[in-house]
Amino acid sequence: MKRILYIEDDPEIGAWVREDLERRGYAVDWLTSGEGSVSRVREADIVVLDIMLPGLDGYSVGQRLKQEAPDVPVLLLSARTAVDDKLQGLGFADDYMTKPFHPDELAARLDVLMRRYGRESAREVRLGHLLVRVDEQSVIDKRTEKEIPLTAKQLQILQCFLRNPNRILTKEQLYEAVWGEPYIDGDKTVMVHIRYLREKLEIDPGSPSVIETVRGIGYRVRQ
Template sequence: MKRILYIEDDLEIGSWVKEDLEQRGYEVVWHKSGEKALADIRESHLVILDVMLPGLDGFTIGQRLKKESPEVPILMLSARTAVDDKLQGLEFADDYVIKPFHPDELAARIEVLLRRFTHILSNEIMLGHIHVYMNENRMTDKRTGEEIILTGKQHQIFMYLLRHPNQILTKEQIYEAVWGESYIEGDKSLMVHIRHLREKIEVNPGSPAIVETIRGIGYRVRQ
């Protein structure tokens, strides 16, 4: 049974969403504010998070949850339709649903996210000679058994790519997700970090097989 961490302060909406998801076979842990949600994130398979919450807002809570458990997908719920709000949410969230919504749509989006993150939720990922232990935030070279040590930014970039397997991610998407600020055209920071990342994880950094460059667009990890 998949466990959903649900954070919603509206009692009416919260009640019917929880009931509907439980009827579909999910276990739902419902919090009416985000302050105590961090304690439950490690045991959850997915987070449904409302933007408008008492105390800390959904954006702040979501950023903290994603930092704590980057392998757990977050689905944002909001009555806000402004593009800026969506972009702010998608800096850390994996999907964004506008209220009001149909329960079938919510269920379908949950299924898509769970399928996409199944390989991560299983904790271990094999990428050629690299063995990644997602829940432990570490990786080893299976040829030598030695741990591969990444810097903070290298780790964040690699985890972001792993959370979006087979997807071509633009430089802007990766930069804004990792640095938390707008990408400035011509900035070489991301390119430099990826070069150093490849030096640590690729058999041949000059011809990378794990972190692929998609010319003119960005990068991809194929699984």
């Protein structure tokens, strides 16, 4: 039985969604705020998170959950339809769904995320000469069969790319997803970390093939 950590403060919506998901065979752990969610996220297979919450909003809660359990997918629910809101959410989340929604669509999106990030599968990703073992949080150079040591932040950056395959991520999105704080214009933290990460991962850091630079936009990892 798949376990969903569901965070929604509206009692009517929460009860309706939990009842529907339980009818579909999920085990639902429903919270009405982000309080206590970090300690429970590793027990979940997926998170369904409303953005408008009392106390910390869903953006802040979601970033903390991703820092605690990067391998657990997060689906955001929100009545906000503006592109900026969606981009902010997708900077760390794996999907964004607007309210109102049909329960069949929610179930379909959960099914897609489960297939993509299912813990029951052998979670290995091949990136050229690299083998990333997601659950073990390790990177192996297949040319030598040796593990490449990464810092915690370098690993979080790589995991962020793996959650968004083939997608261009801006430095703002990477900073807010990994550091969990608003990006300040002109900050070079992401650029510096990418440079050091490339020195460890790339065959030729001066001509990167794993972490590509998309000029004027951001970075991308192809899978």
